[in-house]
Amino acid sequence: MQNLIEVAKRACKAAGRALVDCRHDQTIESFEHDLKSSADVVADNVIKEILEETGIEVLSEEGSTKSLHQPLWIVDPLDGTVNYVKGNPLNCVSIAYWEGDVIIFGVIYDFSSDEIYVGGKDFPTSCNGKLVTVSTCSRLSEAIVTTGFPNGSSYSEESLLQYVNKVRSCRKVRLLGSAALSLAWLSRSWVDCYMEEGIYLWDVAAGLALVEGAGGQFSIDNIDDRSLRVNVRAVATGQLLSGIEASSKV
Secondary structure (H helix, E strand, O other), X not given: OHHHHHHHHHHHHHHHHHHXXXXXXXXXXXXXXXXXXXXXXXXXXXXXXXXXXXXXXXXXXXXOOOOOOOOEEXXXXXXXXXXXXOOOOOOEEEEEEEXXXXXXXXXXXXXXXXXXXXXXXXXXXXXXXXXXXXXXXXXXXXXXXXXXXXXXXXXXXXHHHHHHHHHOOOOEEEOOOOHHHHHHHHHOOOOOEEEEEEEEHHHHHHHHHHHHHOOOEEEEEOOOOOOOEEEXXXXXXXXXXXXXXXXXXX
16 A cells, blocks of 8 residues: 555645646636636646556546546645645645545645655655644634535525534634645644535545544535535544534534
């Protein structure tokens, strides 16, 4: 497994270098609540070329849907594309290894700060080789929660009120614009929990592995094999998960 981790790290760093190089030479496609950059495709090609040597199928934001019931690389070549296009440094490369319907490990490369995170259930999470852990926060009223509105979200009044009910008990709410980086920050105790509904699996797979490797917990539900959208909650402590569940019912 260590060999696979090293391949994923190499792929992340190569993609990160490519993204730095093409930041000022990209074409941009605009949508109602999103942007798409040619840099996504460049990074995706770099990653796939390296991962090919493992013989393991790749599920990527930029590629076709694969069956989840097989060993897979789950790749987001550029998480936080809108931030990237605007010159905001909150973006990253994300690669997870999935086997037996379980996220085995994840690698996230924050290329703007040159920080690479590695971790999983059986792999203590590290950032640039230094072990990190989640916070000890156990009260929702003291927690900093990260969340977001994924592409395709409903912005109806009812949907927004449901969102407010879930987060109003927290001390602070942060929207970084990158689910993967939000989870990486959770793994190193910079924030205390993360929740998002209808987020794509490739946005969160690697980050969830980091949280687990750092001593946190997560839950995934409503996984859709066709759209690959999921509802996710990740927390530093079990008490926070209970608090979120309770607040969602208010």
